[in-house]
Amino acid sequence: MSIQALLKRQLPQFSLAQVQTLTSQLYGIEGEYREVVSERDLSWLIKQSSGETVVLKISNAIEVEGIVDFQVKALQHIAERDPSVPVPHMIATKSGKLFDWITADDGTAHMIRILSFLEGDVVYDTPAAHNSTTRYNAGALVGKLAKALGNFFHPHARSNIHLWDISRALDLRPHIDDIEDLDLRTLCRDILERAESFTLPKLKSTRWQVVHQDAHSGNMLVDPNNAFLPTGIIDFGDMGYNSIVAEVVEAADSFSLEDDDLLANLCEVTAGFDSSYPLEENEIDLIYDALLLQYAVGSIVVGSRLIHDQEDNVHVEDADKYGIILKRLNQHGREQGIRRLREACRFPVYSPREADDEIFDEHYDELLEKRENKLGPIWHFYNKAMRFTRAKGGWMYAADGTAYLDSYNNVPQIGHSHPHVVKAIARQAAVLNTNTRYVCDIVADYAERLTAELPDHLDTCIFVNSGSEANDLAMQIAKALSGNQGGLVLNMAYHGCTELSAKMSHDSWAHLPPEQWPQDIEPLMVPDTYRGPYAGDLEAGEKYAADMDRAITALAQRGHKPAAFMVDTAMCAHGLTEVPDNYFNLTAEKTRAAGGYMIADEVQAGCGRMGTFWGYRAAGLDHANVDFITMGKPVGNAHPLGVIILSSKMMLQFLNGSSPMLFSTFGGNSVACAAGMAVLDVIEREGLIEKSNRVGDYLRAKLSKLAEKHSIIGDIRGRGILTGVEFVSCRKAKTPASAETDVLIEAMLARRVMVGKGADNVLKLRPSMAWDETEVDFFIAALGDSLEAIAAGR
Ligand code: PMP
Numbered sequence: 001m002s003i004q005a006l007l008k009r010q011l012p013q014f015s016l017a018q019v020q021t022l023t024s025q026l027y028g029i030e031g032e033y034r035e036v037v038s039e040r041d042l043s044w045l046i047k048q049s050s051g052e053t054v055v056l057k058i059s060n061a062i063e064v065e066g067i068v069d070f071q072v073k074a075l076q077h078i079a080e081r082d083p084s085v086p087v088p089h090m091i092a093t094k095s096g097k098l099f100d101w102i103t104a105d106d107g108t109a110h111m112i113r114i115l116s117f118l119e120g121d122v123v124y125d126t127p128a129a130h131n132s133t134t135r136y137n138a139g140a141l142v143g144k145l146a147k148a149l150g151n152f153f154h155p156h157a158r159s160n161i162h163l164w165d166i167s168r169a170l171d172l173r174p175h176i177d178d179i180e181d182l183d184l185r186t187l188c189r190d191i192l193e194r195a196e197s198f199t200l201p202k203l204k205s206t207r208w209q210v211v212h213q214d215a216h217s218g219n220m221l222v223d224p225n226n227a228f229l230p231t232g233i234i235d236f237g238d239m240g241y242n243s244i245v246a247e248v249v250e251a252a253d254s255f256s257l258e259d260d261d262l263l264a265n266l267c268e269v270t271a272g273f274d275s276s277y278p279l280e281e282n283e284i285d286l287i288y289d290a291l292l293l294q295y296a297v298g299s300i301v302v303g304s305r306l307i308h309d310q311e312d313n314v315h316v317e318d319a320d321k322y323g324i325i326l327k328r329l330n331q332h333g334r335e336q337g338i339r340r341l342r343e344a345c346r347f348p349v350y351s352p353r354e355a356d357d358e359i360f361d362e363h364y365d366e367l368l369e370k371r372e373n374k375l376g377p378i379w380h381f382y383n384k385a386m387r388f389t390r391a392k393g394g395w396m397y398a399a400d401g402t403a404y405l406d407s408y409n410n411v412p413q414i415g416h417s418h419p420h421v422v423k424a425i426a427r428q429a430a431v432l433n434t435n436t437r438y439v440c441d442i443v444a445d446y447a448e449r450l451t452a453e454l455p456d457h458l459d460t461c462i463f464v465n466s467g468s469e470a471n472d473l474a475m476q477i478a479k480a481l482s483g484n485q486g487g488l489v490l491n492m493a494y495h496g497c498t499e500l501s502a503k504m505s506h507d508s509w510a511h512l513p514p515e516q517w518p519q520d521i522e523p524l525m526v527p528d529t530y531r532g533p534y535a536g537d538l539e540a541g542e543k544y545a546a547d548m549d550r551a552i553t554a555l556a557q558r559g560h561k562p563a564a565f566m567v568d569t570a571m572c573a574h575g576l577t578e579v580p581d582n583y584f585n586l587t588a589e590k591t592r593a594a595g596g597y598m599i600a601d602e603v604q605a606g607c608g609r610m611g612t613f614w615g616y617r618a619a620g621l622d623h624a625n626v627d628f629i630t631m632g633k634p635v636g637n638a639h640p641l642g643v644i645i646l647s648s649k650m651m652l653q654f655l656n657g658s659s660p661m662l663f664s665t666f667g668g669n670s671v672a673c674a675a676g677m678a679v680l681d682v683i684e685r686e687g688l689i690e691k692s693n694r695v696g697d698y699l700r701a702k703l704s705k706l707a708e709k710h711s712i713i714g715d716i717r718g719r720g721i722l723t724g725v726e727f728v729s730c731r732k733a734k735t736p737a738s739a740e741t742d743v744l745i746e747a748m749l750a751r752r753v754m755v756g757k758g759a760d761n762v763l764k765l766r767p768s769m770a771w772d773e774t775e776v777d778f779f780i781a782a783l784g785d786s787l788e789a790i791a792a793g794r
Contacts, residue, residue, distance in 0.1 A: 026093045053117035061108040066156035072098045082148040086232040088115035118232030120221025128227035132268045139272025141230045142215045142251040147277045149210045157241035172300045179303035184323040191296040199289045206283045211247035214238040217254035249291040267344035274345040288337030295326035335360045351389035352401035361399040391416030393770040408756040413634035414682045415770030421678040428674035436668040446673040460651045462644040463668025467603035467632025468496025470642035474628040478564035478597045486560035491523040494573045520560045522551040527583045541580030548590045562596035569619035570605035575762030576724030578717045581620040588625035597627035607634040611693040611720025618719045639675035688769040696721040702780045710787045723765040736761035751782035
């Protein structure tokens, strides 16, 4: 069917008397007739003597049989799939047909059909329905309808060509000059040009299905006694196979010239639609463009009708409206349109995905100021704080779309936004998120799986929400069970931000005057094999461990015995120091001999990063010497989850002692456990532990090659994918090259690599296990380049 043919209405030619006779013969239906204006069909309301009203439709002569069949079957499908969607149902002829053929006096054949009549006031004509609640509810109903049509198929679904179909907007190009208003004509031309290069190609990547395509306020009914409540969607004449986006923008067409915030109307309808039929990211970002296109189409159709078909007044009576609204919508601009639509549906902030996506990064200064004002002057990485809007696998994407390789990666160890974890979180959140006071499958299953490979004395989990909480509680239990109050930690260790875990973090109070140091905590010398006093000593393990005797004595002099030695065996706070193999076992034995417990803080070391699931094993600490394992960060791959693993016997003792009510509201909530479970799935399915070793070895080999050229690299160390690179200005004297390290970190950023430091002169590389050799190569190229630039004083 050509656009030319569609532009002319050519209504079927039947007199009322003829129609009445035919209807009586075919359907046995009689009553009072009232004609209804329709764009291409003839339509009447027939009020029968029973009081029931039906709608009679006679199709335009150019209508194709398959298309009527398509509409009829679609209505049947909706009724079957979701009977709560209020749409008309078909009334069959006496001989059981859902439509039949009739002939006009001029010999043309037409299809006739009857549908039930839906009660309600048309939103367009009902001022009380022009409000945000009704718009949201109407959007939600259109979403429900689209969902019901989601799996409907008909061979004629794409043959229902009609003028208002934005996916065919370019067919209207020859008619742009019919628009009289020159500004509007130019605007429509620009929009069609953009449609050709952007909107329509993007529309192709959205979800397509059969959609109503005409659910605007003129085809939406509301309850006469409650204008907030939509009661029906009518007129399936424009239904066809199209993008979901086309459905949303058509449903949003409820604008009136009195509305002062058109985007608000659009957002309300879209949010309603999204509530019942969730939109995808590429769809929400296209709605604003699609709406402009729809109004450009409207402006062209009306402009053309005004010139060529003056007697047909459909969509012509408010001829100026399309142009006025289009111009006003256009003034908002795409950035504002996208931002508000995203906010309305709670999509995260816009982030460019492809090279040709627009960049909206104008609010950086404003955002930075807001952060400062509302979060306080908290520390940020880099001279200029980075603003990220997206991350995937080993990469993070800045608001301007630039991809940065994340070797800082402190938390999402199996890769940013891992789709399996994301899905598990969403699926569990959609069904149940509750606490450990109830019996829930996921929490018990997760605890069982997490401890499956651990020895019997590490068989019980307590769930909390962070590494700090895990360490805090582990320490509380250690104190309660040992009866001791003292704590042993490494010099400059970090274990958290709660009162007790901060006390166990020498790093958090080392800067204070000695009289303010906690009397019940004693830090130990760092067992450093590269630059410590026993570096290179074959008995370094014993010698460093001997410092624990000093520490225990020091505690005793202050009236304390150790409740625990808490240690991060990855040595993250120290620059991933290489520790003598026997050090941790020796210190664990000494701690126990003094009546304390050994707490392996796996917040950094755990979940495979060190090449074994439990990092302390890689560091040489035997299972048998561990009393508590504490976990955080990677265990939920960035979803807040903390775990303490201990023996059931100790747990019982603690509960029977001081803490019978032990409980954390969010600790072990169903969603956090789903995240934890999904992390374990991924580590297993993707063979990440093996990969952590393979990629880590490759990284260290490449670093060693670089070290041949750059004497600033003093030491390369690490296990699994966790790798430390220590910089020195003199290899022999091992003089820390701290200033150069700072310069290097910024130089790496300029080369799109993010990296953090452990000590002042150590790059602490914690790549996610999503890294492959490709990422390593990118990293090494950036490091080589940065080192050369620094050496050359650039
Ligand atoms: N332990 C270690 C070893 C850590 O590195 C950290 C955090 N940097 C914590 C505990 C505290 O974890 P959270 O920030 O989740 O409380």
